[in-house]
Each structure stands twice: as C-alpha cells, then as structure tokens.
Amino acid sequence: MELQVKNISPNNFEQCIKCTICTVYCPVLSVNPDYPGPKQAGPDGERYRLKDPEFYDKALKMCLNCKRCEVACPSGVKIGDIIQTARIRYDHHRPGLRDVILASTDEMGSIATKMAPVVNTMLSLKPVKVIMDKTIGVDCHRTFPAYAGRTFESWMKHKAPDQTVYPHKVSYFHGCYVNYNYPALGKDFVKLMNAIGYGVELLDKERCCGVAKISNKLISQATRDAELNIRSIRAAVAKGQPVIGTSSTCIFTMRDEYPHVLGVDNADVRDSIYLASKFVHELVDEGKVKLVFRPDFHRRVTYHTPCHMQRMGWAIHSVELLRMIPGLELVPIESACCGIAGTYGFKKENYATSQAIGKELFDSILNASVDEVVTDCETCKWQIEMSTGVPVVNPVSILAEALDVEATRKANGL
C-alpha cells in the first residue's frame, strides 16, 4: 500500500488505463499514420524509455504539442508533457540553422524591425521563398508575418507618462509578435485597459516566452529566457500588478510549460499571469468594471479556440466577452486544430501535414461565412488567414473597436 502512495510520477503517466481515448482526438494521427499517436508516444513509450533510452522514437518530433490528447484523457495523464520531456531528454539531434532561425523570434525581430521595409519585401519575394525552401527548408508556401517599422516597446516609452494617471495598474507581457510584427494589438490593449481605469506598464525586462525554442529544442536558451521572465513577473507582482498578455500561447507557456517542461518554478506567481480576455471578463463578471459599446458596430464573426486556449480552458472568457457586444453575431463552429503549431507548419517537411490537419477547421470557417475570425493566438491567425483568406483578429482588438471609449470611461468613474 505504501508502494501505491509512492508510485506517483509528475506527469501522471502511471494513471494511464490504456483506454485509447486520446488517440481519437490527436490531429496528427488523424492525417499521418507515421506518427505513433499520443498513447504510444506518451505513456506507453515512456515505460520503455525508462528502461532504456534506446527505445526513444524520433517520430515524437511530429507531435504538435497541441495538448488535445490531454484535454480528452479521462485519467488526467499529461501526455503532451511526457512527449515534450522525452524529446528534450532523449533526442540528441542538435537543431539546425533553420530551426534556430525560426525559434529565435527575439533576436531575429530586433534586427528585422530596424530594416523592416527591406526585410518584408525580401521575405515576400518568390525567389527568396524558393531559396529558403531549398536551402534551409522553410516551406515556400508560407507567408512570413511582416515586421513593423517601430517596436511596440519604443511606442510604449512615449506613452509611459499617460499611464500614471489611472487608479489601477497592470503589467503587459506583449510578446515578440506584438513587439516586432503587430504593435497595433498592443495599442488596442492599452486603449481597452485605459478605458476601464487601468494604466499599463511594461515589465522591467521581457524575453520571448520560449515556446518556439522549446519546440525546436533550444532548451538552455529557453530556460534562460524563462528565468528572466519569471524574475520580471515576480517584480511586477511584488508591486501589486497582475501580468497580462494578449497571446494565449505565450501565457500558456509561462504558466504551464515553464514548470512542466523546463522545470522553472513559477508557483508563487502563476495565478497572477493572465490572458487579457480572462482578466477583463472576470472584472466585468464580478461587476467591478463596465463596458459600453458603440451602437453603430456590426460584425458577423466566429471564435476559433486555439489548442492552448482549450488546454487552459479559458475560451469561455473570450466568448462571453464577445457575446456582450450588442452588434456582434457569433457563429459557433466545432473546435479543431489549425495545424500550424507555432514554427511546426513553417518547416518544409511538415507543410502537407499541417494543411491536412487544418482542413476541417478551414472548411467550417468558410461555411460559416463570417466577416472575421476571432482568436487569441497569433500563429493560428497566420495559418487561418493564409488558408482561408478570412481576416483574423484578437478579441482585444474587437473589443477596442466596438467600445464607446468615452461612455465606458464615464461608466467606470473616470
């Protein structure tokens, strides 16, 4: 009996009852029989790997880390975590140039923003795409997100004095995408928060959340970045400021992958790391904040649940916020993986799998005939826009657009 109590692994792998439910919901297995599937790659394989690392199967790199298997498992087995940890522990293959480039969002971003017009033109040229395809294996069908000419951080520097006037404060984890590619989302966030009485500050220092480095196995760099981020988050929380992001993947990585995959302890601050839609929805739900919307806003949209959003179980917050907008018609679609999984879909060898996985989702989006798709993840945005042609926006941007700022400020006593 004592043995029973002691026999508990961090990833719950001994709880697997071999029911195979997880295999029904794995998007990769559905389109690619070369992948062993979550049960085999996860808890089953782990039993062998614990006996002898030779049993490591390099097919595990096909896992998207979407965690749909974990959401389905009735026994609480952390299948995705088992697979990612095994890749880190047993796969000694060093990442090549392409993987390093794709994963180094911070490093690439800071160079590229300085030369944005040149880089954007270069990356969109057919010959350049073909060369990247042939030399480093970045699939030529992919469109790189454009780099902004000026980073969000530098914009925020000018805004800092305005932010001191608000009764409450939050720290914003903007992430690489907002900083280098799409500062507009960050600006929408500031607009929304200001309207409800919250000033926005940046963290002392911020590095990429590390999701791309983790999936490309640049683990020591990812761990360094994670430690720096958690130090900054701690400093913000010590000042009484919750830390809020607008990308579900960054937030998921910092809350769950840091402790589970990188072994970076965040227990003291985990509950202070929020996604914007969760933070705002809770304030509204508790009656602490009011939102007033413009009567002339009309839009037909659908909400796509990113895999990591599904794992966190927070899609409800975004959906409930959208439902509050009177002029918004929300068409429900069945949750499915878009297939991109961060840098996965950019790799030549994964392009076909990536598009096959997404097909179900693309079809239901096209059938829904909506003006826009709303989602909390930027890589889903690239994939859906490229594959369906339907524009994709973050819920924060929709809220910022639909908001009657003056009326909202007044309703919140500003």
Added chain:
Amino acid sequence: MIYDTIIIGGGLSGLVAGVKLASAKKRVAIITSGQSALHFLSGSIGLLSAVDGEPVSDPIASLEKLPENHPYNKIGAGRISSMAGEAADILKAAGIVVDGNAGETRYRLTPLGAWEPTWLVMDGIASCPHPSKCPWRKATVVNFHGYLDFFPEYVADGLREAGIEAECHEVKLPELVRLRKSCSEMRAASIAKILRGEVLRKLAIELNALGGDSEVLLLPAVIGLKSMQETEELQAMVKKTIRYVPVIPMSVAGVRAQSMLRNYFEKLGGTYFLGDSVSRGNFSDGRLESVHTANLGETVLEADDFILATGSFFSQGLVAKPDAIVEPVFGLDVDQTAERTERYDKNFFAPQRYMRFGVETDKEFRVSRGGKTVANLRAIGSILSGADPLKEGSGAGIALLSAVCVARKLITLN
C-alpha cells in the same frame, strides 16, 4: 459566472440532463474533465437485462427484484416507462437514431454473433425484436483487409447456430492498408476518419461487387465518427441493406453520440467546459453555493442547483483509496462495505460488491455529506450506488433515466 444549473461531468447522464434543462430555457453549464465512458458504449443501451444472474424479458415487471436503494427503485416503476420514452426522444432530438421502445426488450447482434437482450440500439447496429423474428435468411459478413479488431468468422458461426446462413468476405482498400504502418493504429476511430467521401464511394463499389443472394451486409461499426452522414451516404450507394456489428472499442457509435449530444446541448445555448475539473465546492447552510475548477483559478461558478455526473471508477467520479472508496470532489458519503476484503470476490466472474458502491442519495437523488443531505446537489448516472451495471446490463439506462428524473424535478421546482 452564474448559472441556473451546473452539471459536473459531461458523459451520457450529464449531457442528457443538460439537454433537457437547456430545452426548458435554463442557463446550464457542464464542466467535464475529459471524455467519457460513452466512448466504450457498444451501440446498445441497456435498461435491465438480468437480475441475480437470471435473464429478464420484461424489465419493468422485474424492478421489484432489485435492491431497495437501486436507482430504478428511486425513480419508481410507475415513472420508468414515461421517462424511458422521454430519454429516447432526447437522443432522437440530438440526431441519434435509435431502434426500440421503452420497456420492451430488443436483441442486438454481439461481436460473437449471438443475440443479446438490450433496450435501445443505436444507428444501424444489427438488432431485431426477437431472435426468432430475425428478418434475414442469409447474411454476408464483410471485413476490411488488415483489420484485426473484428472477427467475421465468429459472427458467421453465431448466425449459423441461430439458423441463419452466413458467408464471410474481405474488402481491400489501399487507403486503409496505409493505416497498418503503425501496428497499433488500425483501430475503429482511425478507420472512420478515412472512410469518407471518395474512399466511401470506392467501398460502395466493392460492396456492390460482392453479389450473392444474401439480404444483408454486416460490416464492422467503424463508419461515421461525427454524424450519420457517412452511413447514410453509404447506404444510398449500396443496393443491399447494411447493418453494423460492434467491434473492440473505441466505439465509433459512442464517440458520435458524445459529439452529437454535445453539439445539440451547445446549440440549445448550453455552455460546455471540456478539459476542466471541478476541484472543490463552497457549502453553506446545507447547500452548495459555488464550485472552483482547476482552470478558472479564483473565479467561482455559482448556481441554484448542481448535478454531480462524474461517473464511476473509470471516470474518477469514485476513487478507491487503500482504506476507503471516496468521492473526490466534495467528499460525499459513499455507500460501501467497511472492510477492504469484503469489497471484492476472488472469483473474477462472480458479482463484485464494489460495483454497487457509489454516492448515497435520498429518494430525489440528493447526496449527503457528513450524514447531512445537501439540498441542491443531486447525483445521476454511474456514480450512484445500488446497481451492478455490468451484471444487470443497466449502465446506460441508469444514466439516461436518472438524468431525466432529476432534470424534470429541477424544471418543476423553479
């Protein structure tokens, strides 16, 4: 967030209760940790097929032989018929086609070719009102080349014993052979993902080419994972009647039922939180006020009424600890024997006492905690005590009827 009713557990019982309440315009949320036991439901729903080892031909007349605390006795013989009819109607409203009538026994064809008594039979699964009234004189049992979870010769032998002529055939589809790449993955659900569109048309051609003078084609139940569309399409293209025989789980009919019920529930306006677990509750004055979940952190979910539908040991609605069986969410009172050694019989095939363990409830399915009834928390489905679903063939019947019974009560109460 505030609801009229919160249902904990989204398996058969939770979903059916949710659908009924949402149809009555209640604000309902279902929170569920993972997928459910429906994934193993072979396609037939048992009401009561045996008592004390004796087969039952008239379930309602046999209720009095069941123990006093059996869920059916709490519902009462007088109401079982009407509730059974209503449960079947709810399934039909969700698009799940079932054969059979309340209170009447129907016979389904087992994977071993025997006719087994049951109640409702889903979507084209081979069944008949009585083995003596079997509608076919000759049957063709068809398997897919390479598929090992279905045993056509067993089925044929069984049929021959019952005086039906039977022959076996195999069809070879290259798209399915590809699945054999991973030795463990030529499974029911993965086949169902492929048997669509063009592949389905090829299958129809193969089936029509079989010829012969049999009246029915018996196929393994591996078609139609999300809806009935594929089985209908196939039947439209094939001249002979097609019926399906259950295979080793995953049960495609069960997965389909799960997804159809969930979609219907959401269409009626219900909120379904998949992949979140209720972790604890806040009680006051003998009532459950609100619950916490793993994903929502500090946010509580409040409701007037709560329904506990977390299933039995398989779904962790009940957990066996070395010294006792516990209900892990709220620590409710559990009907069980005190001594560990009395929980089970060493003869594996004998009735096992632990099968009858479950949460203690009053006549209205209200649970108790520390000996005191909780006024607004009711339990339904396989977490209830008093039944041995395996020996009685009553599992899905109890889930359906207790769900309808409790939902009716909540609708009349408020």
